[in-house]
Amino acid sequence: MRTTRPRLRRFSALAATALTASLVLAACGDDDGGDDSGSGDEATAEASDFPDGSTMAELADAGEITVGTKFDQPLFGLVGPDGTPVGFDVEIAKIIATELGISEDNINWVETVSANREPFIQDGQVDIVVATYTINDERKELVDFAGPYFIAGQTIMVLEDNSDINGPDDLAGRRVCSVEGSTPAENIRTNYPEAELFPTGAYSDCLEPLRNGQVDAVTTDNVILSGFVDQNPGEFKLVGDPFTEEPYGIGLEHGNTEFRNWINDVLEAAYEDGRWAEAWEATAGAVLDTPEPPQVDRY
Ligand code: GLU
Numbered sequence: 474m475r476t477t478r479p480r481l482r483r484f485s486a487l488a489a490t491a492l493t494a495s496l497v498l499a500a501c502g503d504d505d506g507g508d509d510s511g512s513g514d515e516a517t518a519e520a521s522d523f524p525d526g527s528t529m530a531e532l533a534d535a536g537e538i539t540v541g542t543k544f545d546q547p548l549f550g551l552v553g554p555d556g557t558p559v560g561f562d563v564e565i566a567k568i569i570a571t572e573l574g575i576s577e578d579n580i581n582w583v584e585t586v587s588a589n590r591e592p593f594i595q596d597g598q599v600d601i602v603v604a605t606y607t608i609n610d611e612r613k614e615l616v617d618f619a620g621p622y623f624i625a626g627q628t629i630m631v632l633e634d635n636s637d638i639n640g641p642d643d644l645a646g647r648r649v650c651s652v653e654g655s656t657p658a659e660n661i662r663t664n665y666p667e668a669e670l671f672p673t674g675a676y677s678d679c680l681e682p683l684r685n686g687q688v689d690a691v692t693t694d695n696v697i698l699s700g701f702v703d704q705n706p707g708e709f710k711l712v713g714d715p716f717t718e719e720p721y722g723i724g725l726e727h728g729n730t731e732f733r734n735w736i737n738d739v740l741e742a743a744y745e746d747g748r749w750a751e752a753w754e755a756t757a758g759a760v761l762d763t764p765e766p767p768q769v770d771r772y
Contacts, residue, residue, distance in 0.1 A: 626715025
C-alpha cells in the first residue's frame with residue numbers, strides 16, 4: 474500500500490501536465506519511499522497533489538464528495554439504521570474518497586435507483602455513481618465510466634418451492650419483476666418478449682409481489698439477487714446460470730477523461746495492494762466467494 478499510493482498521485486499530476494512519455498517514465502521510476510506516512514485507509518491527499526482545475530483538485534479542496542449509490546440492495550448498497558449505506562459499492566466509493574483526502578464522514582450519500590443514475594450525473598447532483606451500474610455503449614453516450622471493478626451477470630430468483638422456472642426461456646407467459654431503467658429489464662423486453670415484464674422503481678419493490686404471487690420471478694444481476702436470498706432465509710432461490718455479462722463501472726461526468734483515468738488508477742492500485750479484496754471480504758464476501766478483480770477498460 475505504501476509504495477503504490479504515492480506513485481499513483483504523482484503519476485496523475487504528471488500526466489495532466491502533458492510531459493513527454495520519457496519524462497513520465499523517468500518520474501515513475503523515482504524512489505517511491507515518499508510521503509505516505511499514514512496507515513492504509515487514512516485520507517492524506519491534498520488539492521495540491523492534483524493538477525490545477527482538475528475534478529480531483531476541486532473535490533480535494535472542497536473536502537467532500539457526493540456519491541450516488543443504492544440504498545436497498547444488501548451486499549452492495551443497503552442503508553443501515555444510522556442512515557449510512559453499507560456494501561461493496563460503498564467501500565469502493567470510500568477507497569476513491571480516501572485517495573482524494575476525503576474521510577468517510579465527508580461523503581454525502583445520495584440514493585440512486587436504476588433509472589436516475591445518468592440524469593443525476595448529468596445534472597451534477599452527484600460527483601460519482603457507484604451503484605451496481607453496468608457499463609454499456611448506450612450509457613457511455615451520456616456518462617463516462619471508470620472500471621469495471623466487478624463483473625456480474627443477469628439471473629433469475631423465484632420462490633424456494635418453485636420448480637417450473639429454471640432459466641430465461643421458462644419466463645415465456647410468466648410475470649417477471651425487474652426495475653425500470655436497468656439492463657436486465659431491457660434484456661427481457663428485447664430478447665424475451667414473451668415474458669410479461671412487471672417494472673418497478675427499485676429491486677426491493679419486487680419482493681412483496683414475488684411473495685404474494687403477483688409475479689412469478691424477479692430478474693436482475695446474480696449478486697443483487699443473492700443479497701435478497703441471504704436476507705430472507707428460506708424464502709427465495711436463484712435458478713439457472715447467469716445469461717448476460719454486467720461489468721460494473723463508476724459513473725462520472727461525460728468527457729471528464731482526466732477524472733476517469735485517475736479513478737482507473739485508483740482501482741488498479743486497490744487491486745494490487747489488496748484493498749479491493751478487503752472491501753469485498755468485508756461486504757459481499759460474507760455470502761459470495763472472492764473473485765479476481767477484473768481488468769480495467771481504458772476505452
Ligand atoms: N447492473 C444492471 C444495471 O446497471 C442491473 C442492476 C441495477 O439496475 O442497478 O442496470
